[in-house]
Amino acid sequence: MEVLYIEDTPEDADLALRSLRKHNLVNEVKLLEDGQAALDYLFGEGEYASSGRGKIPRLMLLDLKLPKISGLEVLARMKTDDQLKHIPVVVLTSSNEDVDIKKAYALGANSYIVKPVDFQNFAEAIRQVGLYWLVLNEPPSNT
Template identity: 50%
Template sequence: MTDATKLILLVEDDPDHELLTIRALKKSNIANDVRVAHDGEEAINLLFGENAITPQVILLDLKLPKIDGLEVLRRIRSGETTRLLPVVVLTSSDEERDVVRSYQLGVNSYIRKPVSFNDFAEATRQLGMYWLVLNECPPQT
């Protein structure tokens, strides 16, 4: 799989956070295609619908309309074609129960969104470097 085909699924309902994430990825020279789901229902449809996508990594916010991020994560982990996909919770939630529940449901990583853009950009750069360059994903079936 080439870098150009390593799709990122960003599940984010806040347009400002969406813009910051995409800007930070580009600033870090991460040129992968990014598909955005603006709520949990849209994410589920992208992953399980008729024209399902198979992203290299899913960046998942928890506080989402329609279907919350924890339920999206639960469905990802229970799906035959999605259970092994890397999922990174990228959220502003500082609730301990969200961290614990995310790991109970099988998240690969939990990252709190930094407040400053520079810190956010650096966290996004490191996240992209690890999940898109260094990490070896299981083969997609």
């Protein structure tokens, strides 16, 4: 899998996915709508217990303001796991509060982007994120 996207706003998720696909930046995206589902998927728990851990993505796009468990809690838990801590995490959120920005970076976020309100600017931000993290960035090998 290339991208794990955790986003609870359907309009934002749809726009981001359309932008990534329009620019041929991804083939496979797993979309989850809350923090608990993200942790269950990543750790093979809850509804994913029978199938084990999900595929490890090349990139995670993570909203902070999620139902059930916050994005910051998801980030904190995944960064303590040896198999998951190297996944680049781009926080993509509406919060521009300094406390959220500092906390996200302290927990291991690789980038923090405040979602542009404008449709075109949001689509362009997603394109740039995808281009950098999925095309230009060289991740470590899985060996």
